[in-house]
Amino acid sequence: MSTESFGNRRKFLKLGASVPVISLAAACGSENNPQLASNPNPSPTQPTETPGVGNPVTPPNVVVPASHPPRGVHAALFNDASTSRALCWFTDGLDCPATEIQWGPVPAGMSLTDAKNALANPLPNSAMASTTQTTGLENQTHKVVVNGIDPDQAFRYRVGSSESGWSEVFVIDPTPKADETWTMIHFGDHGIGELPQRLTAEIMKPQHQHDLLLLAGDLCYADGNQPIWDTWFNQNQALLATTTTMAVPGNHENKDNVAADVPLLPLKDYAFNNRFNQPGEVSFFSFDYNRVHFFGFTGGAFLEDGKILKELATLEADLAVAAVRRALGQIDFIVVFQHYTIWTDQEGRAPGNPTLIAVEDQILLRYGVDLVLCGHDHVYQRSKPMVLGQANPLGYIQVMTGTGGQSIREFEPNISAWSEKHFVGLGFSKYTISPGKIISQYFGTPPISDEDRSRVVHESLDSNFELIDEFEITPRPLRLAKSFVKPPRTETELAQAHDWPAIYAHTLARNCAHEPAAPRGFLHKYQRAYPNLMG
Structure with missing residues (x-):
């Protein structure tokens, strides 16, 4: 090479x-x-004569x-x-x-x-x-x-x-140019152990060469132990320094701020925001990559910063413009990526968060989002096109790839009707995008041990990654694309249309259920106000 x-x-x-x-x-x-660093091929040290010694010697290199x-x-x-x-x-x-x-x-x-x-x-x-x-x-x-x-x-x-x-x-x-084929990889829930490094090594192989990397939250699991961030970045520098990477925060990134015990105050010192250089507000942003438009956001992972309403209003305004551009033929696809799943069949995680799902799902349907890419649940699950958990050709396809290696989880005994494919193991999603087509492939390796898949299963380190799932999507027909062109609602209109105290309460309940270290005082306050919601 x-x-x-x-x-x-x-x-x-x-x-x-x-x-x-x-x-x-x-x-x-x-x-x-x-x-x-400046000269990777320095000249070897030349031998010098030492007074009083007949043979030349090579002095040690002096490195400053x-x-x-x-x-x-x-x-x-x-x-x-x-x-x-x-x-x-x-x-x-x-x-x-x-x-x-x-x-x-x-x-x-x-x-x-x-x-x-x-x-x-x-x-x-x-x-x-x-x-x-x-x-x-x-x-x-x-x-x-x-x-x-x-x-x-x-x-x-x-x-x-x-x-x-x-x-x-x-x-x-x-x-790549707009008329060229390009590739993208997506996964979440990575970490710093053997399995995460096995995954990183796999996606750096020539056969998985890619142009864009999307990280769907829960990157290093520092959980407030800030040096773990440095370990994660150092372990992955060979990948991240040579690959254009966009990341969204997860619930474990929510633990990495300097005032996690003060709920619903504008916290401005999240480690995630400090350690990534991205447009917008760092934790939520949009960008184009050729003929695909992306919007990434927290999905409620940073609930305590008080910006979830602003995030959803920004999502609505952004998608409204994207829908117009798609109807004009300027882009082919609209993709949203976030950490939290909208729908899931991971054991113990369903249903997710009905009040917030109802708001986000309606926005995604209103503007005809094509794909929702997420992580959080440490399994792979791909949905049929769906709306509010029901198969619907007008809806979006959710690709949940939380199999970055932090741990391996199980599914509920009964898989929902909206689910098209599910898999337990370690793996990543790869997308091959050309004008008018996205081919999605999932490559994974299952654990050998069935005793406890929630733990790190080191036996899978010796397994080859194989193609587990594949599907294809094409742009929506022009008449249908035009039907998604609608004026955006303002943040004030969204605020008036929904019960935001209940949404905050239920979202925090979800976050607390998944992360016991979340601020319980705030949760108890809304448990009293909304006892039926909190179940």
């Missing part, structure tokens, strides 16, 4: 794609030595360590998917010198070795990063948005500074 050229703009496979990212040391790589080596580098979309990227990384301590990104294209014919050699092939552009303290730690988070990327060439970059130390040079494939 080191001699492969970049003559073909879509031929390049991600750096390190054939190497499992199990080792923290390997994930950090040459970041700890700015000289090695980087003062603040960048780590946990990851890339996301921010503005135009073809010409911009948002980068984020971390350094230890609160005294890191100012850092930047150096970047440029990978010209046709440049080898991988040359692309990674910033000393011999300097990166022509730079931009300074903003710096804030990392949530809950005496470390720093660095963010920068790069615009003006050449859409026809791979994007190579490194982050840091000559004073703090440089990361290695990473390469991201160019965004």
Whole structure:
């Protein structure tokens, strides 16, 4: 791979794609030595004569360590998917010198070795990063948005500074053109154990090469233990630094804020918001990737920030515009992704949250959303097109892929009529998108042991990932697409149309039922006010 050229703009496979990212040391790589980061092929030390000794000796290399080596580098979309990227990384301590990104294209014919050699092939552009303290730690988070990327060439970059130390040079494939086929991977509920790293290694294999990665919440399970975030980013840097990644928070991210015991106050220091560089409000946002429009949001996972009504109003306004654009032929599909499932058959989790589901489901139907991608429940389950849990060709298909490796769960004995396919094990969903078509595939490996699938089942580490499920969707007919063009309701109108105290109460009850550490005082307050709702 080191001699492969970049003559073909879509031929390049991600750096390190054939190497499992199990080792923290390997994930950090040459970041700890700015000289090695700048020159990955340094000349060997020449032998020197030592006075009084007849034979030449080789003195040891003297390495000046980087003062603040960048780590946990990851890339996301921010503005135009073809010409911009948002980068984020971390350094230890609160005294890191100012850092930047150096970047440029990978010209046709440049080898991988040359692309990674910033000393011999300097990166022509730079931009300074903003710096804030990392949530809950005496470390720093660095963010920068790069615009003006050449859409026809791979994007190579490194982050840091000559004073703090440089990361290695990473390469991201160019965004495919609108008339080209591209691929996307989606899963949630990852973690830092053996199974999550097995999954990461699998999706980095050449046969699963992908252009976009969607993470459906519950990423590292720090649960307030902030250094676990660093472990997760370090373990997955080889993937996240070379793959355009968008993430939404889950209920375990809700535990990672500095005031989790103060319900319904605007908490501005969520670790998730600090550690990701995404558009909008970081935890809810929208973007286009070619002819697919995406909206990602918390689905109530961050209920205590008091923004769930604002999120749903933003969802409605965004989908209203997307429905118009689809009717005009500007996009083919509308996709919503979130952590919480809307409907589920995981054991002990159904029904989910009827009051919030009723509001969200109605919005999804109103504007004809095509796919809802989620996680949360540690199983795979794909629905038929449905509305309010009933099969309906006008509805959306939910793809629940909570099989990122944190644990393996079971299903209820009786599977609902809306369910099309379900699977217990470790795996991920892969989507191949071309103009007018999405082919969805689920690759998984089942646990060998049936004794307790809720625990980590290490036997599955030796199993091959196989194709478990596959389906295809095409754009809605024009006449039907036009029927979904409707004016959006305002936040005030939505507030007046629903019993929001009850929705807050029931959503928090769901969150508390799934996470015992959630704030119980607030729950008890609404249990008294809405005893029938709380059951």
